[in-house]
Amino acid sequence: MQGMMLYTMLLAIGTAVAAYISPRMVTERGTRREAVNRLLLLLLFAMLFIPSALRLYTGNDYYTYIEHFHDVRCGHYVVTEPGFNILVKLVYAALGGEYFLVIFAIFAFFTVLFFLKALYRQSSNLAVSFFLFLALGLYFQSYNSVRYYLALAIGFYSLDFVWRKQWGKFVITVLAAALFHKTALVMLLLYPASRIEWKKWYAAVLAVLGISGLVFKDLYMKVFIILYPSYVNEEEYLNGDYFSIVNIARCLAVIGLFIIVMQFEKKALSERPVANMYLKMNILALLLYSCFSFVPFVSRIGYYLNVSQILLVPELLCCLKGKQKTVFTGALILAGILYFVAFLYKADDMLIKILPYTTWLSVPDGMVPVF
DSSP: OHHHHHHHHHHHHHHHHHHTSOOGGGSOTTSHHHHHHHHHHHHHHHHHHHHHHHBSSOSTTHHHHHHHHHHHHHTOOOOSOHHHHHHHHHHHHHHTSOOHHHHHHHHHHHHHHHHHHHHHHHOSOHHHHHHHHHHTTHHHHTTSOHHHHHHHHHHHHHHHHHHTTOHHHHHHHHHHHHTTOGGGGGHHHHHHHHHSOOOTTHHHHHHHHHHHHHHOHHHHHHHHHHHOGGGTTOHHHHTOOOOOHHHHHHHHHHHHHHHHHHHHOHHHHHTOTHHHHHHHHHHHHHHHHHHOTTSTTTHHHHHHHHTTHHHHHHHHHHHOOHHHHHHHHHHHHHHHHHHHHHHHHTTTSTTTOOOSOOBGGGSOTTSSOOO
8 A cells, every 4th residue: 555655656746846847958058947957857866766776575576686686696697688797796796795775776776867867858748758657657667677677768768869860879878778688679770760751662561561470470489589599498488478458559549649639730740750750669569569469578679669658648749739738638647547547456466566565674674685
């Protein structure tokens, strides 16, 4: 119950704080407004970082990561990436013991940092983006799979480089993300593919690609095994079905909203060309979730694409005016709250396990290696 209250307060208070932060693109540097923005961003950072850093055994793979940390320190064979391994070795060597809470705190620090920096740099309405970031569960799911969500946060930050066609910075950023989760390398293909102008015949290419996923499943799985040999004996994962109606529905919802806005405010939408890039990312995500659901943990690829939803929706709402804007904003808030409630309802499931929320502050001294 306390965990639910904490998560709800983070959503409500955080969104209220974000509403007072003016967009970066209209804030002059060196002004009082920028100073206020920085203070409020620092508050948002603290609100997200502290609960993540203080958690203890909250998350479906918390114990698994403790074992990973131990194996890395002892020099055992691990399948984790070099950036992760080096970080663990350095921290444990510097502290002289297996202080796993410190490592979790480091991951929390940089994950929250990159997500917030990306939202402030790229969102046209930080309050809406922040609301979606929490309501859709993206922040809370970072309590799990800390390597992946750090890579996702870094990749999300790199979207600004993609839009500005700063390809050198983009490649370096993605390679840095891949040091913690190698799935990040898919961004080198998917993000530029979303940035280029799509010709009409691209629709046929996407259709053929989708059909190939449905027809040549076995061939794609052979390629997957070559790329991820650690799964070769994991029959449970290889034979699983990762079809996600929720992620498909989310992609369809934002694509539908784009079409509606285009009908009512085509001129205003044309003045926000970045929305086209986010739209393409969601089309690719829809293709992935619909036709390649046999790929183990397909969401690890899909989230690199549909994370753009928290940027696309504000862009679309900014195009609307008057009553239309009020109606669609109200519908968004209602849908977000319902999604958040449904997410919390399942939050104690073994596949999520962010409830109950526990913290090491409530553990007697000596029971947990903090410092």
